[in-house]
Amino acid sequence: EPEVTQTPSHQVTQMGQEVILRCVPISNHLYFYWYRQILGQKVEFLVSFYNNEISEKSEIFDDQFSVERPDGSNFTLKIRSTKLEDSAMYFCASVRTATYEQYFGPGTRLTVT
Amino acid sequence: LAKTTQPISMDSYEGQEVNITCSHNNIATNDYITWYQQFPSQGPRFIIQGYKTKVTNEVASLFIPADRKSSTLSLPRVSLSDTAVYYCLVGSEERGTYKYIFGTGTRLKVLA
Numbered sequence: 353e354p355e356v357t358q359t360p361s362h363q364v365t366q367m368g369q370e371v372i373l374r375c376v377p378i379s380n381h382l383y384f385y386w387y388r389q390i391l392g393q394k395v396e397f398l399v400s401f402y403n404n405e406i407s408e409k410s411e412i413f414d415d416q417f418s419v420e421r422p423d424g425s426n427f428t429l430k431i432r433s434t435k436l437e438d439s440a441m442y443f444c445a446s447v448r449t450a451t452y453e454q455y456f457g458p459g460t461r462l463t464v465t
Numbered sequence: 466l467a468k469t470t471q472p473i474s475m476d477s478y479e480g481q482e483v484n485i486t487c488s489h490n491n492i493a494t495n496d497y498i499t500w501y502q503q504f505p506s507q508g509p510r511f512i513i514q515g516y517k518t519k520v521t522n523e524v525a526s527l528f529i530p531a532d533r534k535s536s537t538l539s540l541p542r543v544s545l546s547d548t549a550v551y552y553c554l555v556g557s558e559e560r561g562t563y564k565y566i567f568g569t570g571t572r573l574k575v576l577a
Contacts, residue, residue: 356508387567395509395552395567443508453499454565456508 354378356457358444364463368433373460375427375444384427385445385454386419388412395443401427434464469553474572483540485571487553490534498529498536501552503570509552513538540573548575 357376365371377384386398399409401419418430427446431438441461445454470488477483489498497516501509513520515527515536526539540547550570 394569395503397565397567441506445508453511453514454509456510459506459508461506 356444356446356455358442358457358460360460361458362461362463364465365434367436367464371431371434371462373429373431373442373444373462375429375446375457376425377427377444377446378448378455379425381446381448381455383407383447383449384419384421385447386429387443387445387456388440389443389459390440398429431462434462436464438462439464468566469555469568471551471553471568471571473569474574476574476576477543478576479544480542483543483547483573483575485538485540485551485553485573486535487538487568488535489553489555492533492555496555498527498533499554499556499565500525500527500538501554501567503550503552509567512551543573543575545575545577547573549573 356378359374363371382402384401387395388398389395396412397410399413399419400407404421416432420428427444429442439462441459443459444457447454497514499514500512502512503509513522513525513527515529517529517533520527528537538551550572552567552570554565554567556565
């Protein structure tokens with residue numbers, strides 16, 4: 353069964369550093385999402401991406417965040433200057449068409465020290 | 466976007482049927498109701514989705530009354546491995562994508 357993959361599984365970085373989180377969505381999927389989950393809290397929507405552009409973003413997704421689909425397979429989330437409060441699990445999800453059934457990756461645990 | 470309200474936690478015993486109810490009073494006409502399951506340190510996993518009445522698949526049933534202001538996820542004969550957080554979401558399509566707002570979820574603990 354095809355699945356969404358994410359790398360790295362765990363990233364430790366110092367405050368102020370840039371990080372890039374990588375996702376490989378399921379091939380032939382067209383819609384991509386990033387979510388984050390602070391430890392012990394709910395899953396929060398960050399951004400959705402379709403046809404090489406952002407289609408929706410939350411108030412969390414400020415100028416420090418950006419997303420890219422640099423090639424036909426990868427989907428990345430960049431945080432330009434990390435803050436302590438960016439420490440969280442970051443999940444990527446993809447879906448073939450605009451439907452409700454999103455396939456989530458295993459997540460990247462980001463720790464900012 | 467419709468806000469959802471669920472019980473924070475529930476306990477059950479192995480072999481029992483578990484029903485988790487979610488209220489979504491402000492659901493819009495085009496909204497679908499979807500349930501996800503999440504284990505610790507894993508991404509959410511789709512369980513079931515419905516628009517109205519009853520939907521059943523191999524793992525769960527979803528009951529939606531006519532007014533659609535609530536829904537009930539039914540897990541038949543739970544096992545220890547069903548211990549997880551269950552999220553009720555109301556999805557709306559905006560500009561060609563579904564934007565979901567996750568609530569706090571229901572933490573289900575299945576006891577032996």
